[in-house]
Amino acid sequence: MTDVGGIAGDRLRSFIERIERLEEEKAALAADIREVYSEAKGTGFDVKILRQIVRLRKMDVSERQEQEDLLDVYKRALGM
Amino acid sequence: MTDVGGIAGDRLRSFIERIERLEEEKAALAADIREVYSEAKGTGFDVKILRQIVRLRKMDVSERQEQEDLLDVYKRALGM
Amino acid sequence: MTDVGGIAGDRLRSFIERIERLEEEKAALAADIREVYSEAKGTGFDVKILRQIVRLRKMDVSERQEQEDLLDVYKRALGM
Amino acid sequence: MTDVGGIAGDRLRSFIERIERLEEEKAALAADIREVYSEAKGTGFDVKILRQIVRLRKMDVSERQEQEDLLDVYKRALGM
Numbered sequence: 187m188t189d190v191g192g193i194a195g196d197r198l199r200s201f202i203e204r205i206e207r208l209e210e211e212k213a214a215l216a217a218d219i220r221e222v223y224s225e226a227k228g229t230g231f232d233v234k235i236l237r238q239i240v241r242l243r244k245m246d247v248s249e250r251q252e253q254e255d256l257l258d259v260y261k262r263a264l265g266m
Numbered sequence: 267m268t269d270v271g272g273i274a275g276d277r278l279r280s281f282i283e284r285i286e287r288l289e290e291e292k293a294a295l296a297a298d299i300r301e302v303y304s305e306a307k308g309t310g311f312d313v314k315i316l317r318q319i320v321r322l323r324k325m326d327v328s329e330r331q332e333q334e335d336l337l338d339v340y341k342r343a344l345g346m
Numbered sequence: 347m348t349d350v351g352g353i354a355g356d357r358l359r360s361f362i363e364r365i366e367r368l369e370e371e372k373a374a375l376a377a378d379i380r381e382v383y384s385e386a387k388g389t390g391f392d393v394k395i396l397r398q399i400v401r402l403r404k405m406d407v408s409e410r411q412e413q414e415d416l417l418d419v420y421k422r423a424l425g426m
Numbered sequence: 427m428t429d430v431g432g433i434a435g436d437r438l439r440s441f442i443e444r445i446e447r448l449e450e451e452k453a454a455l456a457a458d459i460r461e462v463y464s465e466a467k468g469t470g471f472d473v474k475i476l477r478q479i480v481r482l483r484k485m486d487v488s489e490r491q492e493q494e495d496l497l498d499v500y501k502r503a504l505g506m
């Protein structure tokens with residue numbers, strides 16, 4: 187193990203390489219996700235709306251309902 | 267003042283319109299900034315490096331020096 | 347005007363300072379916007395919903411209506 | 427297969443569920459990455475500098491060298 191400026195080179199390298207491997211896997215998954223959206227688009231689905239659906243399904247049902255109701259109240263108050 | 271669902275429409279509208287005006291001004295400034303970068307690029311400057319300079323100048327001198335020194339130590343420890 | 351490494355220092359400084367001034371004004375506006383949201387929250391408005399309203403008002407009416415209708419179709423198809 | 431508003435519910439559900447599974451795996455990897463940084467921090471490494479190292483190692487060596495040289499030129503031109 188070589189130390190440069192008090193830094194354990196091997197430990198540093200090990201951390202960096204672990205991060206890089208995980209980042210690569212994460213980037214591959216991000217590419218997979220883009221591909222599913224693209225495949226869905228090719229079948230005629232609207233990607234923007236799909237993203238909204240994914241976001242809405244992350245919320246619990248009562249929280250989502252509450253937000254939708256409040257949004258409606260605000261929209262009516264503004265005459266939208 | 268009309269109330270819809272307990273919401274004071276006029277107050278709501280006033281908040282929304284204030285935000286929209288500020289957002290517009292902010293968007294105009296963002297466009298101005300892009301234009302200065304673009305003008306600098308037209309004169310031969312490298313935009314990516316200009317952005318780094320702007321970021322570095324936000325830090326105080328000793329903090330910046332410390333970070334640069336530490337980065338050098340890590341790079342040497344990794345043989346970069 | 348001093349040139350370092352073929353770089354016109356004065357021109358560089360002038361570009362950087364213009365960018366910094368614009369960035370400062372932009373940051374001030376961002377702070378103003380946060381403050382209006384915070385004031386609205388203090389009056390009882392829901393900040394998350396306000397942000398949705400601001401986003402929806404940026405779209406033109408027919409585009410917004412179309413998106414809302416499509417979202418409803420997808421939600422019903424999923425039994426949401 | 428149920429169709430609602432001309433939408434094939436089963437296909438829609440299948441796309442959404444594939445995306446959700448991939449998003450979950452991606453979120454788990456993001457948590458793993460944060461954990462490695464946190465472990466490195468616990469060993470005494472500076473997370474901000476580690477992130478810079480990871481970013482720099484993504485670039486090819488000559489490109490990185492070129493950027494560092496140019497940054498030095500600009501800094502000297504500004505007396506930094």
